[in-house]
Each structure stands twice: as C-alpha cells, then as structure tokens.
Amino acid sequence: MNSLYRFYLISVVTLALSVSGPVITIEAWTAQSDKSPVPTVETAVTIDVKNFRLSGEAFIENQSGSPFTIDVGQLILGAVSIDGAEITPSITDGRFRVTELSGDSILHIRFHRRFRETDLNKHPYQRHSLTGSYISPQGLVLLDNWCPTVDGLATYRLTALVPDDFSAVSEADTVTVTPSGTMHRYRFHFPHPRPGISLIAGPYRISTIKRKGLEISAYFFPEDQHMAAKYLEKSIYYLDLYERIVGPYPFRRFAIVQNRGPTGYGLSTYTLLGQEVTRLPFIVDTSLGHEILHSWFGNSVYVDPGQGNWSEGLTTYLADHLYEEQKGLGSEYRHQLLIDYQSYVHGEDVPSLSDFRSRTGRTDKAIGYGRSAMLFHMLKMRIGKPAFDQALKKFYSEFCFKYAGWNDIETIFARVSRDDLGLFFHQWLERTDVPVLSARIRDEMTLPGKKAVALELMQKNDPPYSVRVPVVLESSCGNYRHVVDFNTRKKTVVFKTELLPKKIILDPELELMRSLSAGEYPPALSRLFGAEEKYYVLNQDQQGIYGQFAAFLETLGFSSRSPDSISDHFFSSNTILFLGDHGPTIERLTGKTPSPVRGAKITVRANPFNSSQVFGTVKSSSREQLRQISRKLLHYGRYTSLTFRNGKIIDKETTPAASGIEVPVSGDSVHGIAAADLRTLQSIVDEISESTVIYAGEQHDLYSHHLTQLKIIKALHEKGHEISVGLEMFQQPYQNALDRFITGKTDEVTFLRETEYFERWRFDYRLYRPIISYCRKNRIPLVALNVPAEISRKVARQGLMSLTEEEQRHIPDDIDWTDTAYR
Ligand SMILES: [Zn+2]
Known part of the structure; x- marks a missing residue:
C-alpha cells in the first residue's frame, strides 16, 4: 500500500x-x-x-x-x-x-x-x-x-x-x-x-533497540527508566511470537509509552501503559503481549464500528489465554472466564456479543472479552488447529488497514474450513443466554463381552443450542474421550466400554461457553460484586470504621440493610456482605474471625442455606485500612478470601472447584463391608472405650437399637470408666429433674411428670426404660442435651436469625453445615 x-x-x-x-x-x-x-x-x-x-x-x-x-x-x-x-x-x-x-x-x-x-x-x-x-x-x-x-x-x-x-x-x-x-x-x-x-x-527518557529493521523504543519517565530493558526484551519476544502466529508486523516502529494516568491501550506503532501499571511485576507477562497483539488486530485490521468489536475477544484468546495454555493452565483460565460471566452477566437486559463495542464495566468485559474468547476457542475446537491457524493468517492479510466485522471473520473461517459456520456464529453472537447442560445415566447394560452405558444429555435452553460436548468416561482401565453433537433438548448416547465407567464427566476441560454447575462455581469475590441485588449490613456502633467503606459499596450497587431485618429467608435468598462484628448469629456460620491486627480482611462463603448464593464478611482494624483497598477489590474477583495490610495483599485464598459436570454412575453409590471384616460389639467397645465422646445412633422406635446402646453403656461401666449418658429426648431446662431422679430423690412417675416427657418427646417410654433404670441403679449421670422445643420450633419456622440473645445461649457456638440433608 x-x-x-x-x-x-x-x-x-x-x-x-x-x-x-x-x-x-x-x-x-x-x-x-x-x-x-x-x-x-x-x-x-x-x-x-x-x-x-x-x-x-x-x-x-x-x-x-x-x-x-x-x-x-x-x-x-x-x-x-x-x-x-x-x-x-x-x-x-x-x-x-x-x-x-x-x-x-x-x-x-x-x-x-x-x-x-x-x-x-x-x-x-x-x-x-x-x-x-x-x-x-x-x-x-x-x-x-x-x-x-x-x-x-x-x-x-x-x-x-x-x-x-x-x-x-x-x-x-x-x-x-x-x-x-x-x-x-x-x-x-x-x-x-x-x-x-x-x-x-x-x-521521557528513551531507550531504543533494533530488530530486523524495526525500531523498538521505551518512553519511560526518568524514575522508571531502569525497567525499560525488560520491556524491550519482552517486546521482541511477543513480536516474534505473533509474526509466527498471524503474519509480518505491519509497522516500522514500536514503542512502549508510559502514561501518568492508569491506562492500558494498544495503538498503531505504540502501546500506552499507565506508570503504576508498568510497575506491576506481571505486566510484561500479560498485558504487554495483549497490547502488542492489538498491533495486528484492532490497529491494522480495524474494528468496523458498525459491526461489533471482535478484536478484544480474539486478542484475549491469542494473548492472555495462550500464555496460560502454554503453562498448561488453559482450562483454569477458561474456568475463570466462565465464573466471571456467571457472576456479572444476568438479568433482563443482557447485551449480546454482537452489541459489544468497548468495555465500560464488568458485564461488558465478561461478554466482549470472555464470551468472545470462548467463541474463538470453540471455533478452533470445531474446525481444528491447522484450519484455525490458516484462517487467522488469511484474515490478517486480507484485511490489513481495512475495516473488518464479525461477518468477515465468519466468511474467511468458513471458506478455509469448508464448514458452514452460520449457526455457530449466529448463536454465540446474537443469543444472550448460555447453554445449561446436565446429564443422567438412563441405563447400564452388559452385552456379550462388553458393557454399555446409556447417557441422557439434557439442555434447558429453548431453542436448544447446537454444541459439541466433550464427554469423558473414567474407568479403572483408563479414560475415554468422546465428543457428542448435541442440538436438541434431550439426547441419549450409548457408550460401549470394556468396564462400566466409575464416573462420567461432561466438558471437564471447560471448552464450552456454558453455565457452570454448583460444584464448578466456587465462592469468590466476583460473585459478591456481580450479584444483581446485593446488600451490606452494618451495626450503627461500627460506623466509624466501616461507614466510608459502606458508601463505597453503595457506588457498586450495594444497598444498606439493618441487622435486625435479616431473617433466615432473607439471608438464604440474597447476597449479603456483613461489615464488622455481628455477634453469634453470623459467627455460627463463619467461626470466630477476629479483625486483623492492622489490616483488613474480606471473605466470601457459600451460603449454607442456598448453594446458589454466597455471603461475605469484612473485618478491618481501621477506616484507613479499608480506604486503601476499596479501589482495588474489584480486580481480585477470583479470590475467596483476601487479607490486606496498608493496601497490600498479605494473604489470599481461592476455593478449589470441580472441573466439568459430573454425572453420577449408579453402581458407584453402593457401599458394603466384606463378611470377613465383621466385628463383635465387644471388640468395637474395646477400641472406642478410651474416647471422650462416643456417639451411638438409633432409630427412635426400634427397641433393638436401644438394647444395643444399653450393652455399650454396660460394657463401658463394667470396664470401670466414669461415664455419663447424654440424651436427646430431654431438654436442657429439665436437667435438675434428671439429677433428682438419678440420685434417688424422686420416683419414676415424678421424674416423667417433671421432665414433661409425654409432651416433649412422646415416643413410648418403655423403649428407653432399660437404659434409664440401669443408669439410676448405678448412679450414672444423665445429661439433657436438647434445646428447648420452643427454640427448635422457632428456628424451624422463623430461622436462626430470629432468636433473641437469651435464646441464642441455648445454641452451640459452632454448627457444622456440611450435612445438607440434616440442615
Ligand atoms: Zn485489548
């Protein structure tokens, strides 16, 4: 030209x-x-x-x-x-x-x-x-x-x-x-x-090196000039990399230019990076390459302003995603894109990818960078790497210094791959939902010399997406990978295998733009900040430390909610951030978490009442510590917990999450014990007799269970152990009545009347009588374990948060929420 x-x-x-x-x-x-x-x-x-x-x-x-x-x-x-x-x-x-x-x-x-x-x-x-x-x-x-x-x-x-x-x-x-x-x-x-x-x-102080007729310069402020050499060296690496992947660098000069403001822009022949940005140690390994790649996509092949911005997705895929993939962390990177998408894209007016022009917030970013990068990944999976690489080079050479739109990308990739990509581009560009996939085993079969599993794939979307779902069958003789073309609401596929699989996983490498299952969606800050409706709760007496931070949260869309308005129902159906101390109600869910000494800590947890929700806590030693972190928090969406001191991270955690949608295989859930491993009650008692607490389960109405419990109590007593027996059927306020009965001060009828046994427990007393009589005879103390029925009824009806401070004293400080059936 x-x-x-x-x-x-x-x-x-x-x-x-x-x-x-x-x-x-x-x-x-x-x-x-x-x-x-x-x-x-x-x-x-x-x-x-x-x-x-x-x-x-x-x-x-x-x-x-x-x-x-x-x-x-x-x-x-x-x-x-x-x-x-x-x-x-x-x-x-x-x-x-x-x-x-x-x-x-x-x-x-x-x-x-x-x-x-x-x-x-x-x-x-x-x-x-x-x-x-x-x-x-x-x-x-x-x-x-x-x-x-x-x-x-x-x-x-x-x-x-x-x-x-x-x-x-x-x-x-x-x-x-x-x-x-x-x-x-x-x-x-x-x-x-x-x-x-x-x-x-x-x-600026200018440092320049030459590479194959190309002049590469760093325009750094005098105080940062020492960083120039590293930037120049890394620039050569990226220029070489992208010349191999895309085609010849289109200009005769390239410069890295510092800006006093916080920018990260790629322009033709230079990139403009904020001074503070350039000082971050990871920029040379991430953003620098991204901005250099914009020399090809965005700054020589221009984005047609009327057609939607394809360049951020393509650049994210060939820069940020590629660098992680080179470290073997491609699926982790895609997982994070999907977490961000699920966190920030929801509600009524979701824009489509074809609407994306430039990034103004997290939602746009999740669409214009995230969904778009996934589109290019799925395109590569679909047409194969050789066709993808060839089409990319063609796209660049045909559109250099011209405008290009999504339709030009579709035309070139379809031509090179000889694949009709019309529906593929249409659904990922125009639709605003993502595939919601699940699967179940319909049947397991034994054929002559073979086994077979019938897997039913399901998608909630209407109309259904047309997707290629990777399916991995894990068995003890190895993993088998299949790809299933799936474009209906339901589809049954039969897999023949040597052995029945132990596990079947859909899309374990996160190669599809899709909704994450509960196990794949860990508690993370992005879920807190991305929630559509979100609240913060602050006690008036802690305004001094948290008031200013609360005002910052309001700029992010959080609404204030008073502590006494949080019912269990509200808690389980909303995203809430608790600022400061909130007494035993919240500590029961989080454990005791003191404020950091000189610092601030923010933690996100799964909501024990509702696995699709998270809640968070913020603790800080001072208002100043919070002021120093507020501007940064949004950048750390992937973390579950962050501790800062004077604005710097001193500790960070992420909760591990599953990769892929796991399909339970029925044979897997049967447990058993070999007959040879059966043991006598005596040998079990011998083994447990040194323990401080021994739990004996029962089905309340089975007499045989109670007789077994009696055998255990007898065995322990006869071994000379000092024991007491805790009982669920008696409630804490009646402890004195139990003590009077065991010490012989009252008779059985008085005991049953005083403990209100027939109003409060009601199971046939004769089921328990042998144990209680044995304890009385041997002066073994009985302990009333249960909370008053009034409290358990109130919790069942109005939730834990409804209890008064007096009532709270009957509840343990720590509650284990891991048993989903029990809670
Ligand atoms: Zn970019």
Whole structure:
C-alpha cells in the first residue's frame, strides 16, 4: 500500500497559529497522481501546557470526491475555508458533512481547545482519573477529540510543537524532530489509512533497540527508566511470537509509552501503559503481549464500528489465554472466564456479543472479552488447529488497514474450513443466554463381552443450542474421550466400554461457553460484586470504621440493610456482605474471625442455606485500612478470601472447584463391608472405650437399637470408666429433674411428670426404660442435651436469625453445615 501514498511538496505555507504563539511552518501535500481512496488530513498543533491548551489547523483533501463527515467534537473552530474561500459548516453533534471537495482543493480548519486544569504536582490524586485526553505540565495524552478527524478511514500526517523538555509519540513509521525556539517540532508520518490519530508527550527518557529493521523504543519517565530493558526484551519476544502466529508486523516502529494516568491501550506503532501499571511485576507477562497483539488486530485490521468489536475477544484468546495454555493452565483460565460471566452477566437486559463495542464495566468485559474468547476457542475446537491457524493468517492479510466485522471473520473461517459456520456464529453472537447442560445415566447394560452405558444429555435452553460436548468416561482401565453433537433438548448416547465407567464427566476441560454447575462455581469475590441485588449490613456502633467503606459499596450497587431485618429467608435468598462484628448469629456460620491486627480482611462463603448464593464478611482494624483497598477489590474477583495490610495483599485464598459436570454412575453409590471384616460389639467397645465422646445412633422406635446402646453403656461401666449418658429426648431446662431422679430423690412417675416427657418427646417410654433404670441403679449421670422445643420450633419456622440473645445461649457456638440433608 505504500506506493499509493508517495507525498511530495507542492508549496510551503507559513502560518501563524495563534497571535502570541510560535510560528510553525508546515508543508501541505497531496497524492501524486493516483486517486487516494480515502481523504487525507494534515494537522499542525501547538501545545501550551501552562494553559492546558492546544491550537492548530487542519488541511483536508479528498481526491475521490465522495462526500464524507468531519468530527470536530468539542473543538472550538476558527475560520473554515475551501481554497481560501470561507465557509460556514452546519455542525450537528460535533460533526459536519463535506459534499463538495475533490481534486487538489483543500479544506482548511483552524481550531483550539482548552482542557481541564490538570497539574499533578498540585493535585497528585488527579492521576487516577486520567484515562482519556489531558494536557498538563507533567505530560500530555491526546487520544480523541483534540483535532478534526474524518469519520471512517483517512490518512493522517501530524506536525506538533511541544515543550523542548518533552519527547512526543504518535502513530508513525517515520518521525523527525527539529528545535524551534523553546519548543521542539515533531513531524509524524503514518502511511496507512486510519480511523484517527493521537499525540502523547512528556519528559521521557528513551531507550531504543533494533530488530530486523524495526525500531523498538521505551518512553519511560526518568524514575522508571531502569525497567525499560525488560520491556524491550519482552517486546521482541511477543513480536516474534505473533509474526509466527498471524503474519509480518505491519509497522516500522514500536514503542512502549508510559502514561501518568492508569491506562492500558494498544495503538498503531505504540502501546500506552499507565506508570503504576508498568510497575506491576506481571505486566510484561500479560498485558504487554495483549497490547502488542492489538498491533495486528484492532490497529491494522480495524474494528468496523458498525459491526461489533471482535478484536478484544480474539486478542484475549491469542494473548492472555495462550500464555496460560502454554503453562498448561488453559482450562483454569477458561474456568475463570466462565465464573466471571456467571457472576456479572444476568438479568433482563443482557447485551449480546454482537452489541459489544468497548468495555465500560464488568458485564461488558465478561461478554466482549470472555464470551468472545470462548467463541474463538470453540471455533478452533470445531474446525481444528491447522484450519484455525490458516484462517487467522488469511484474515490478517486480507484485511490489513481495512475495516473488518464479525461477518468477515465468519466468511474467511468458513471458506478455509469448508464448514458452514452460520449457526455457530449466529448463536454465540446474537443469543444472550448460555447453554445449561446436565446429564443422567438412563441405563447400564452388559452385552456379550462388553458393557454399555446409556447417557441422557439434557439442555434447558429453548431453542436448544447446537454444541459439541466433550464427554469423558473414567474407568479403572483408563479414560475415554468422546465428543457428542448435541442440538436438541434431550439426547441419549450409548457408550460401549470394556468396564462400566466409575464416573462420567461432561466438558471437564471447560471448552464450552456454558453455565457452570454448583460444584464448578466456587465462592469468590466476583460473585459478591456481580450479584444483581446485593446488600451490606452494618451495626450503627461500627460506623466509624466501616461507614466510608459502606458508601463505597453503595457506588457498586450495594444497598444498606439493618441487622435486625435479616431473617433466615432473607439471608438464604440474597447476597449479603456483613461489615464488622455481628455477634453469634453470623459467627455460627463463619467461626470466630477476629479483625486483623492492622489490616483488613474480606471473605466470601457459600451460603449454607442456598448453594446458589454466597455471603461475605469484612473485618478491618481501621477506616484507613479499608480506604486503601476499596479501589482495588474489584480486580481480585477470583479470590475467596483476601487479607490486606496498608493496601497490600498479605494473604489470599481461592476455593478449589470441580472441573466439568459430573454425572453420577449408579453402581458407584453402593457401599458394603466384606463378611470377613465383621466385628463383635465387644471388640468395637474395646477400641472406642478410651474416647471422650462416643456417639451411638438409633432409630427412635426400634427397641433393638436401644438394647444395643444399653450393652455399650454396660460394657463401658463394667470396664470401670466414669461415664455419663447424654440424651436427646430431654431438654436442657429439665436437667435438675434428671439429677433428682438419678440420685434417688424422686420416683419414676415424678421424674416423667417433671421432665414433661409425654409432651416433649412422646415416643413410648418403655423403649428407653432399660437404659434409664440401669443408669439410676448405678448412679450414672444423665445429661439433657436438647434445646428447648420452643427454640427448635422457632428456628424451624422463623430461622436462626430470629432468636433473641437469651435464646441464642441455648445454641452451640459452632454448627457444622456440611450435612445438607440434616440442615
Ligand atoms: Zn485489548
């Protein structure tokens, strides 16, 4: 494409940019003889950092003569003229249409803009908000809305006067610098059509290395210059990697440029990384490669703004996902994408992937990066790696410096793989649900010399998705992997095997975009922050430490809820974050968790009442410790528990989760004991007699069970052990009545009346009589174990949270929630 744009000097024009500003000279230019298919824009600007201002002029030509639109955004325009004759453009929403510009005619626009006052020496905290364009005495970043641009593609050439202690960067294959008074004049030349242009400048130290005719530079602030070498070395690694995977690097220069603001942008010929970002040790292994890959996808193959953004998903898949896959952690990475998706994407108005343009929040990210990366993974699984790799190279070479949309990707991948991908792309791009899969064993069969299992696959979705489900059969002679094409609500597949499988797992490597089963969806911070309705609970007397943090939670969509309004029902059906101490009610679920000494801790737990919910706790030693973590928390969505000290993580935990949907195989659940292993009661008593607590189970109405219990009590007593017998059928307030009976102070009738046995337990007393009589005769103390029936009834009806403080005293401090049937 280079030959199309040979520029030559047609005239030298001297222009006064502003009355008091410096005078710069620019050379207007035009294409030689070929008709340029897109407009050409030459811009000259002067930067005035003291006044946060820029002023300049643009010369626009349009060889093709086709009408086009100019975006002037919030710029303040001076004179606008065509070939010297002033015109008055009619501007709507910052744009105006140009219909009569052709041949060598030049549209000339003067403009200026003043930016918000940004001085990081006076206001260091301003740097956190510098994600877009700004001009400051410490540097400037001009990304959009700073000079007139053409809607769609155009070729740009830029001249910029910047303070002479700054170095400047823009999209450019060639750059020249000349002094001009107290300023430096930069000329940037980028020979390919682009959707716009940027300008960055600051007091950088520049380190440069060469690689095969390519100039690679690091523009780092003086205090960070020591990191440049590592960034340069890693850049070479990524450039080599992506030249192998995609095709030749499309530019002659590449630079890593630091920004005072917290950005991570990939642009043509450079990447703009926040200063604080570059200091994080893992960036060279993650984001740097991602941004460099955008040189191919996004910054030479452009995203067609009308068609949805495919480049973040493709870049995530070929960068972030690839790096994990190279470490053998591909399925773990995909698992995390699915956890994020399930955490953040729900509710009525879920956007489709084809709606994704750019990331504005966690939901967009889970769709535009996560679901999109999974689309490319499923595409590779479907058409195979050789076809995928070949199609990727073709896509790049055919669309370099052009707009491309999802339909172009579909066309090229379908052509290369000779596969009809229409339904595949349609369902992953347009649908807003994800497959909800499950399976059960319908039958196990023994055939002559073989076994067989009939597996029924089910999906809840209507209409059903068309998916290829990996199914793994695990048996003692090995694992067998199958792929089942599944596009109905139900499908039965028969697998013939040597042995019956011990386990069947659907999609154990998480290769499908789908809903995670309960076992695959661990408690994690993302589930807390991503919940659609979420609450925090704070006691008034702890406002001092947690009040400010509560206000931060409200900006994330949490609502306040008073401690006494939390019923069991509310607790089990909502996502709640408890701030500070909440007494025994919550401690019973979490165990005693003291606040960290000088620090803050946030923990997420599975809700014991409802496996689809989580709840969280936050404990902090001070308000300051919480202030230091609030901005960071959202970045740590994958963790179950995090402990910070002075804003730094000192301890982190993740809960392990299952990979794949496990299908129980019926034969697996039968347990037995070999006849030879049967033991006598006596040998069991011998073994347990040294234990402090011995549990003896029973079915209440089986007399034989009670006689066995008596045998155990007798055996222990006869061995000379001092024992007491705890009984479930007596409630704690009646302990005195038991004591009086055992010590012979009351008779049996009085004992039964005093303990209200017939109102409170009701099972035939004769079932228990032999044990109780034996204990009385031998003065073995009886202990009433149960809570009062009034409390157990209240808990059953209104839940644990409904108990008063007085009633709470009857409940143990720790409750084991692991037995799902019992709770
Ligand atoms: Zn990206």
